[in-house]
Amino acid sequence: MSQSPAAQTQVMQSQVTHLPVAARQVGRLAQSLMAMTLGLFIVGVVGFSHIDVIHNAAHDVRHSNAFPCH
């Protein structure tokens, strides 16, 4: 690695600060939506998947969270 982590962080920060405010907001919104989609996907698999093995592993959690079960 040619750059130190601190230098890399500086480069990343300077790139971010040079973006116009509107573009930064859009980037922030897109990244937030991506994270939320990932979150819903995880909850969906743990709480709602019809696959037997996932159901059995997460059985008590599904009941305890009042997710529809059985």
Next chain:
Amino acid sequence: MSTFRSIVFSSVIAGFIVGLIVTAVQQFGTVPLILKAEVYEKAAEHKHEAAAPPQVTLVHDHAEHDHGAEAWEPRDGLERNLYTAGANILTGIGFALLLCGFFSVRSGATGEPISWHEGLMWGLAGFAVFTIAPGLGLPPELPGVPAAPLLSRQIWWTTAVLATSAGLGLIVFRRSMPAAIAGVVLIMLPHLIGAPELEHVETNVPSSLSHQFVVAVTLTSLVFWSLLGGLTSAAFAYFDRPASA
């Protein structure tokens, strides 16, 4: 640090801690009631198997239950509780990602970091959206209590969650009379349509046990959402600091 990384870091840390705490709380609240109900469930299954010819039972099992006899399931005791802890942590991380997404949009728009108190309010909104609203139509159910087909309940549950979150959003963020009225109507709508239910429910799980379970689930969930809202916002305010400075 990019916004996405800040969100993921905060959510994994908050989800992990809250998942572990809630697993401990469940050991005193919901899990003992689930285990008691399973005694009734298993007794009813044995009675059923004894009464019906084996092949009929097999067909019934495949059609009605996800508990296929051949499907893997964790052994009772430590193994089962470890999987419960894992599923709780994953659920915590999943919902934390959702909350953190809102925190990020909010703090991006206002330029102010989210306080733990605002995070707690978002957590309570999650409690209303994901526990109270769907729980009104589909109360938390113990194993061994028959219910309407799974898919129809999952669809109604999702509809209630979407309608309640949209309704609350209209009331909180629009701040106009028509939007507030539309919000309240939207929250009521899935309940006016009604959750899918069986016409005739026959179970030997005592109703007192079912009632205790509703209370236990609701309280456990309140702990889960309060902690998740507070911890996720605190973690996100910490990790998001360099980017907003």
